Amino acid sequence: MYYRLLLMVFCFSHMTxxxxxxxxxxxxxxxxRAYVKAASIYEEAANDKASFINLADCYYYNGxxxxxxxxxxxxxxxxGSEFSEDTNFRFAHALYGAYKVKMADSIMSMLHSKRINTEHFISALENGVPYVYDVKKIKSGSNPGDFGMNFFGEQVIFASSRENTSKHYTWNDKPYLDLFKGQLTEEASLINVSPLENSVNSSTHESNAALSKDGKTMYFSRTNAKRHEIEDKKIATVKLFKSTFDEGTWSEAEELPFCSDFYSTQHPALDEEHGRLYFSSDMPNGFGSFDIYYVNLTDGGFGKPVNLGEKINTKHREQFPFFSKENILYFSSNGHQGFGGLDIFMxxxxxxxxxxxxxxxxxLNSVTDDFSFVVDFEHNKGFLSSNRDGADNLYVFTREENTRTFIVEGTVKDKNSKELLPNTMITLFDENNTAIDSVKVSENGRYTFKTKPNTKYKVEGFKPLYIPKNVDFDTDDSGKIELNIELELESYDDAEEIIVEKEDGYVYIELENIYFDLDKWDIKTQAARTLDVLVNLMKKYPRMEVQxxxxxxxxxxxxxxxxLSKNRAYSALDYLISKGIASSRLTAIGYGESQLLVDCGDNCTENEHAVNRRCEFIIVK
Known part of the structure; x- marks a missing residue:
């Protein structure tokens, strides 16, 4: 028994x-970053939260x-402790990639502190994107793992590991990449494929080549042959290289001067019209993991890298830029709202x-990584890469213009109380100030319009006893396919001290009393000064109507x-009209003695008669 117990303890200790x-x-x-090999061990040995997170990360990084x-x-x-923000971000994208959208949305909503609804997002994009894409995988001549195809004169160029069997990359345990050229048939097959010269291809990765218009200069990415320690990890960074074509061959590639052993620069894209070279990098002082930068191309040299800023870059990955002849920047990102993984944006x-x-x-986009987008603007066709079928593959596309509508919606509230204002009339005007649609706000204070793309509009909120509010807006390709315009209307009595809502429910303009001589209705000098205050007020608010x-x-x-009271009312009305106030904005009523303020019978003093002898101004709209 003793020996058996000892053996069990020994075996348990050995297993531990x-x-x-x-x-x-x-x-x-x-x-x-040897994720494939690490995963094979974690699959047997993972036994706690940290090791299972690492195993999940290994799977995530390999798609x-x-x-x-x-x-x-x-x-x-x-x-134990909750997932970190970065782990939750990868968790959400893994869920998107596994088509578990609602669970992914709940995690992303938590990370962004706002509701993420991918189903609604997709529906809105259907109306708002400028093109509809027909995407097809390369039929033949391409291998899984190929990516980054670009135009190469009359040919195409792309990255592939097809002929490199001597050395494997530890990240995914697959051969290193080289650059290949070939021809693309009308049926989307690659033929006549051959590697570029050894002056371009090396013993490490080469990918993502961009060719100048004259076909004589090529920029591409190459992984460092040597690893360097960065934040306690040894990492082989990626650098940009340049090669020139002369006498039928490519020159020995030269590293660009703004590259480094301690951060990566990759994915070059040329904008020759503006003299720029775009690229992605994780250099210090950026916004996140990888940002998009450009350098100005100078005579024989390069300017300093310029970050495109926080409109483009997020704290996550922005990569694979492409600048088209239509002066649009296309790039891939997993930091802006998408469907999962890297999505393509413009x-x-x-x-x-x-x-x-x-x-x-x-x-165009899928729930996994979509990247390396390039387009021939004139013919509306191009290429992209994606791992939507389980591995990186090359795809071709054609595109057609989309029949688009932009949704404009919002709520209407009181500027001061912040209460909703149902029954407010919202009118949509075109750039010629012509009313093209109108809607009365519902009980929830909301309104909605459909508008055309690339058009200027104005929306106006109007409610009786409130100052109308106008907002101008454009429907363009600014990324806003759903425009939310919140209108806050201010009531006249909140805006002006002399305007008061009284207990009888009417809104009065409190002016000095207008005095008339006994049995007279002509406007005296003092009355004119009082009415001039009303003239100025009505000119300030051109939609105001007064009784x-x-x-x-x-x-x-x-x-x-x-x-007598009718004559006095119309006398005041005529004065206002003479000062430029439209008659349509005015009504005049004579009440006689039917609404005495002081009902003093036959024993009224002169002061009491004066109080009753008055002119009142009520805002009716």
């Missing part, structure tokens, strides 16, 4: 030591989203900055007083 040894080795491989999402779920079942440069990036929609009510005291007969 073996397990710890395996995890130690897996962790070392993970830090070295195995179903396996990654399931493993993140397994890790979440272990007690942005136009405006006078001061870049427009908000616009996701190009589900006819003038004239009252008499109780001297004379009822019939006489009624006629």
């Amino acid at each position: 030591y073996s397990q710890e040894s395996k995890l130690k080795k897996a962790n070392k491989l993970f830090l070295e 195995l989203m179903e396996m990654a999402s399931n493993t993140y779920v397994k890790a979440s079942n272990y007690s 942005s136009e440069q405006n006078a001061n900055n870049w427009d908000t990036p616009l996701n190009l929609g589900e006819t 003038l009510g004239a009252h008499t005291d109780n001297r004379s007969s009822v019939e006489y007083n009624l006629e």
Whole structure:
């Protein structure tokens, strides 16, 4: 019994030591980014939250989203600290890649502190994207793992590991990449494929080549042959190289001067019209993981890298820029809202900055990585790369203009109380100030319009007893396919001290009393000064409509007083019209002695008669 117990303790100790040894080795491989080999050990040895997170990350970094999402779920079942923000971000994208959209949306909503609804986002993009894409995988001549195809004169160029069997990349345990050229048939097949010269291809990765218009200069990415320690990890950075074509061959590639052993520069794209070279980099002082930059091309040299700013770049990945002849920047990102993984976006440069990036929609993008977009603007065809079928593959596309509508919606509130204002009339005007649609706001204070793209509009909110509010807007490719315009209307009585809402429910303009001589209705000098205040007020608010009510005291007969008050009311109205106020904005009523403020019968003092003998101004609209 003693020996059996001793044997059990020995076996358990050996198993524990073996397990710890395996995890130690897996962790070392993970830090070295040897994710395939690390995963094979974690699959046997993972036994806690941290090791299952690492295993999920290994799957994630190699595009195995179903396996990654399931493993993140397994890790979440272990007690302990919550997932970090970065882990939750990868978890959400793994869920998108596994078509578990609602769960992914809930995590992304938490990360962004706002509701993310991918289903609604996709629906909105259907109306807002400028093109509809027909995407097809290369039929033949391409291998899984090929990516980054670009125009190369009359040919195409792309990255492939097809002829490199001597050395494998630890990240995915696959051969290193070289640049290949070939011809693309009308049936989307690659033929006559051959590698570029050894002056371009090396013993490490080459990818993402961009060719100048004259075909004599090529920029491309190449991985460093040597690793350098960066934040306690040894990393082989990626650099940009340049080669020139002379006498039928490409020159020995030269490293660009702004590259470094301690950060990566990759994915070159030329904008020769503006003399720029765009690229992505994780150099210091950026906004996140990888940002997009440009350098100005000078005579024989390069300017300093310029970050495109926070409109384009996020704290996550912005990569694979392409600048088209239509002066639009296309790029891939997993930081802007998308469907999962890297999505392809577009942005136009405006006078001061870049427009908000616009996701190009589900006819182009998938729930996994979509990248290396290039387009022939004149013929509306191009290429992209994607791992939507489980591995990087080359795709071709054609595109057609989309019949688009932009949705404009919002709410209407009181500027001061912030309460909703149902029944407000919202009118949509075109750039010629012609009303083209109108809607009365519902009980929830909301309104909605459909508008055309690339058009100028104005929306106006109008409600009786409120100052109308106008907002101008454009429907362009600024990335805003759903425009939310919140209108806040201010009531007249909040805006002006002399305007008061009284207990009877009417809104009065409180002016000095207008005095008329006994049995007279002509406008005296003092009355004119009072009415001038009203003139200025109505000119300030051109939609205001006012009712003038004239009252008499109780001297004379009822019939006489009624006629006298009408004459006085119309006398004031005529004065306002003479000062430029449209008659359509005015009404005049004579009340006679029917609304005495002081009902003093036959014993009224002169002061009491004066109080009753008045002119009141009520805002009716």
